[in-house]
Amino acid sequence: MLVLQQLSLRRGVKLVLDRASVTLQPGEKVGLVGRNGAGKSSLFSLLAGRLQPDAGDVSIPPRWRVAEVAQDMPETEAGATDFVLEGDTALMEAHAQLAAAEAADDGHAMAEAHHAISEAGGFDARPRAQAMLMGLGFRSDQLDAPVNSFSGGWRMRLQLARALMCPADLMLLDEPTxxxxxDALVWLEAWLQRFEGTMIVISHDREFLDAVTRVIVHLDDAKLTRYGGNYTAFEEMRAERMLQQQANFEKQQERMAHLQKFIDRFKAKASKAKQAQSRVKALARMEKIAPVLTSADFQFEFREPLSLPNPMLAFAGVDCGYRSAADDGGDKVIVRGVNRSVLAGQRIGILGANGQGKSTLVKTIVGDLAPLSGQITAGKGLTIGYFAQQELDVLSLGDGPLMHMVRLARDVGPPGREQELRDFLGSFRFVGDMVTQPVGTLSGGEKARLVLAMLVWQRPNLLLMDEPTNHLDLSTREALSMALNEFEGTVMLVSHDRALLREVCDEFWLVSQGSIGPFDGDLDDYQRWLLEQAKAAAREPKRESAGKRAGAADDSAAAGSAREAKRSANATAVPGRGSGASPSTTGNGNATPAVAPVDKRAERQAAAAARQQQANALKPLRQELNRVDNKLGVLFAERDGLEASFATGAGTPADIAERGKRLKALGEQIDELEQRWLELSTQLDEASESAA
Structure with missing residues (x-):
C-alpha cells in the first residue's frame, strides 16, 4: 500500500503540507482535489521522487513502477508509435537485455531475454500502442509521423499515450484531459476504468472524476483528508462535515462566552478569585474548533449587453477552411455548405470529433479566417467576446493585469479610468500588488481569470468560447457556468467539459464529415454516437484491406473468364464464318445478327473445364500450405523441447549457449513460416470465394 505519514513540505515560504497523513490501498482509483495553488502538483513530485519531504515519510512498495505524464514538450524525430512504445519500460528493458546478450554471444541470456520480451507483451506491443494513439484522436496516417511534426497539444497527447503504455503499479495523472x-476523453475514461493498478489523478472535470475515481483525497489548509466515493459523493460528505463543524464551532463559542462572562464578573472578588482563575486556565486549555473560514467562492457576471440583434449571425452557403498559396492548386475546405442562423438568447454547444473543423468554424465566425465562399451576415450592433484555446499564450508575459486592462480599455473599449480598472480586477481576485505582477509569474488559473476579466469588460452580446475551462479549477468553472446561464446574450461553446455543456447549452450543432447540422439528442446520446463511430472506424481499415484483396482476385478471375469465353467462342463458331464474315441476311436484304444456338452440354463442359483449371491452379498453393504446416509442426516440437531443457538447467555452459542460439534461429524461422502460412491461406480463401 501507499502510506503518507506526518508529511510536511515547504515550497519557499509557503507551507504546502503540514503533518499530513493518508493511506491508499493497491488498485484504488483516487482523485486528488483542492484549490489551485494548494500543492497538488508538489505532492505528485514527492510521490515521483523529485522532491524530498521536510518531515515525515512517503512509503511506496519498492517493486512498484511509477508512471506519470511528462510535462516537457518532446523534441525528437522518432515516429509517434516508436515514441509511445518507449514508454513501456519493461519491454524496453527486455530489448536492452536481448541486445546485451547478443553482443556477448550469450545464448542462455538470449533465451531469458526472449522470455522477458514475451512476458512484457512484445508480440502485440506495437498494435497496442497504435490502438492507444487512435483512441486519443490520431489518424492512421499519423501513426509513424515524426513527433516534431505535431503541434504542442498533440505532443502532449503523445506524452499521455507514452505514460499509459507503461505497465505501472502507480499512475500519476496531472490534468490528463x-x-x-x-471523443478522446470518452476513450480515456474507458481505458482508466480498466486499469488495474493504483491511480491518482488531478482534474477539474467533475464528470471525469465521477467516472474514473472511487476515492477522493482533499488537500486543504496543508492537510490531506480521505473521502470514500467519487467527486459527487465527496461534495456531499464535505458539505455535511462543514455544517457539523460550523455547529460545533458555534456551541464552543457559546461555552467560551459563558466562561469569559464568569471571569469578567468574579475576577475582582477575593471569594471567587480561585474559581475565576481556574476558568481562565480552562478557557486557555480549551481546544478551539476552527470556524468554517472557507475563502469566498469566486463569482462574476457578464454585464448586460448594450443591444441584442436578432438574428446575430446568418450563414448562407459558407465554406470554412484555409486559403491556399497561388501555386498550391486549391483551397483546403474543412466545413462546407453552412446554412444556419444564430439567434438572440441561444445556448449552442458545438460538438464534433477531433479534426472535423470545430475550431475552424469558430475562427471563421470571429473573423480570424475569411470564408472560402458564401456569406456571413452579422446583425447590427453585434459584439463578439472570443475566448480562444491559445488565448493564454498571447498574453504579454512581462506586463501585469492592470497594463492589459489599460490597453484593452484604450484600444477596444469601453474606456475606463485606472481606479475603475483596479476595482474591476479586484472582483476577479487581482488585488494589491497582483495588478502589477508580471503575467508570466501567474498560475494557469490566474491567467485564465485575467482573460475572463478582459472578456467581461468588452460587454459582448455573443460569447464564442473555445475550450475555456482548460486552466480553471472547479470553483472557477462553477462560477463560469453560473455567469453563462445568467448572461442575456447568445453563447456558442466548444468544450470537453461535459458538466459545463450540460449546465449551459440547450441545443447542439454537430460538425462531422465536412458538414454541420443539428444534433438531436443530449450528451449521453453523443457519447453513444462517438462509440459507434469509433467501432466503424476500427472496422474500416479491415474492410478496405479485404476489398483490395477481393478486387485483385476479381480482376484476376475476370481476366481468366474473358480468356475462357474467347476460347469457347472460337471453338463453337459457325463453320465457314470467320471473324470478318458478314452477318446473314433475310429475304428482304436486311441484315440480322447471327445467333449461336444454346448448347447446355457445352456449357456444362465449359464449367467443368473452368473448375478443373482452377483446381490445377490452386494445387501448388495447397501443396505448399501443407509443406509449411508440416514444417511448423516440426519446429514447434523442437522449440518446446529446447524451452523444456532450459527449465531443467541441464548441460554445460557451452551447450546452453548453443541451445540459446538455436532457439533464436527457431523463432525467426517460425515467424517467417507463419507469415507465409497466412499469405497462402488468404490466397486460397480469396480464390475459393471468387469461384463461388
Whole structure:
C-alpha cells in the first residue's frame, strides 16, 4: 500500500503540507482535489521522487513502477508509435537485455531475454500502442509521423499515450484531459476504468472524476483528508462535515462566552478569585474548533449587453477552411455548405470529433479566417467576446493585469479610468500588488481569470468560447457556468467539459464529415454516437484491406473468364464464318445478327473445364500450405523441447549457449513460416470465394 505519514513540505515560504497523513490501498482509483495553488502538483513530485519531504515519510512498495505524464514538450524525430512504445519500460528493458546478450554471444541470456520480451507483451506491443494513439484522436496516417511534426497539444497527447503504455503499479495523472476533445476523453475514461493498478489523478472535470475515481483525497489548509466515493459523493460528505463543524464551532463559542462572562464578573472578588482563575486556565486549555473560514467562492457576471440583434449571425452557403498559396492548386475546405442562423438568447454547444473543423468554424465566425465562399451576415450592433484555446499564450508575459486592462480599455473599449480598472480586477481576485505582477509569474488559473476579466469588460452580446475551462479549477468553472446561464446574450461553446455543456447549452450543432447540422439528442446520446463511430472506424481499415484483396482476385478471375469465353467462342463458331464474315441476311436484304444456338452440354463442359483449371491452379498453393504446416509442426516440437531443457538447467555452459542460439534461429524461422502460412491461406480463401 501507499502510506503518507506526518508529511510536511515547504515550497519557499509557503507551507504546502503540514503533518499530513493518508493511506491508499493497491488498485484504488483516487482523485486528488483542492484549490489551485494548494500543492497538488508538489505532492505528485514527492510521490515521483523529485522532491524530498521536510518531515515525515512517503512509503511506496519498492517493486512498484511509477508512471506519470511528462510535462516537457518532446523534441525528437522518432515516429509517434516508436515514441509511445518507449514508454513501456519493461519491454524496453527486455530489448536492452536481448541486445546485451547478443553482443556477448550469450545464448542462455538470449533465451531469458526472449522470455522477458514475451512476458512484457512484445508480440502485440506495437498494435497496442497504435490502438492507444487512435483512441486519443490520431489518424492512421499519423501513426509513424515524426513527433516534431505535431503541434504542442498533440505532443502532449503523445506524452499521455507514452505514460499509459507503461505497465505501472502507480499512475500519476496531472490534468490528463486538458488537451483532449470529447471523443478522446470518452476513450480515456474507458481505458482508466480498466486499469488495474493504483491511480491518482488531478482534474477539474467533475464528470471525469465521477467516472474514473472511487476515492477522493482533499488537500486543504496543508492537510490531506480521505473521502470514500467519487467527486459527487465527496461534495456531499464535505458539505455535511462543514455544517457539523460550523455547529460545533458555534456551541464552543457559546461555552467560551459563558466562561469569559464568569471571569469578567468574579475576577475582582477575593471569594471567587480561585474559581475565576481556574476558568481562565480552562478557557486557555480549551481546544478551539476552527470556524468554517472557507475563502469566498469566486463569482462574476457578464454585464448586460448594450443591444441584442436578432438574428446575430446568418450563414448562407459558407465554406470554412484555409486559403491556399497561388501555386498550391486549391483551397483546403474543412466545413462546407453552412446554412444556419444564430439567434438572440441561444445556448449552442458545438460538438464534433477531433479534426472535423470545430475550431475552424469558430475562427471563421470571429473573423480570424475569411470564408472560402458564401456569406456571413452579422446583425447590427453585434459584439463578439472570443475566448480562444491559445488565448493564454498571447498574453504579454512581462506586463501585469492592470497594463492589459489599460490597453484593452484604450484600444477596444469601453474606456475606463485606472481606479475603475483596479476595482474591476479586484472582483476577479487581482488585488494589491497582483495588478502589477508580471503575467508570466501567474498560475494557469490566474491567467485564465485575467482573460475572463478582459472578456467581461468588452460587454459582448455573443460569447464564442473555445475550450475555456482548460486552466480553471472547479470553483472557477462553477462560477463560469453560473455567469453563462445568467448572461442575456447568445453563447456558442466548444468544450470537453461535459458538466459545463450540460449546465449551459440547450441545443447542439454537430460538425462531422465536412458538414454541420443539428444534433438531436443530449450528451449521453453523443457519447453513444462517438462509440459507434469509433467501432466503424476500427472496422474500416479491415474492410478496405479485404476489398483490395477481393478486387485483385476479381480482376484476376475476370481476366481468366474473358480468356475462357474467347476460347469457347472460337471453338463453337459457325463453320465457314470467320471473324470478318458478314452477318446473314433475310429475304428482304436486311441484315440480322447471327445467333449461336444454346448448347447446355457445352456449357456444362465449359464449367467443368473452368473448375478443373482452377483446381490445377490452386494445387501448388495447397501443396505448399501443407509443406509449411508440416514444417511448423516440426519446429514447434523442437522449440518446446529446447524451452523444456532450459527449465531443467541441464548441460554445460557451452551447450546452453548453443541451445540459446538455436532457439533464436527457431523463432525467426517460425515467424517467417507463419507469415507465409497466412499469405497462402488468404490466397486460397480469396480464390475459393471468387469461384463461388
Amino acid at each position: 486538458n488537451h483532449l476533445d470529447l
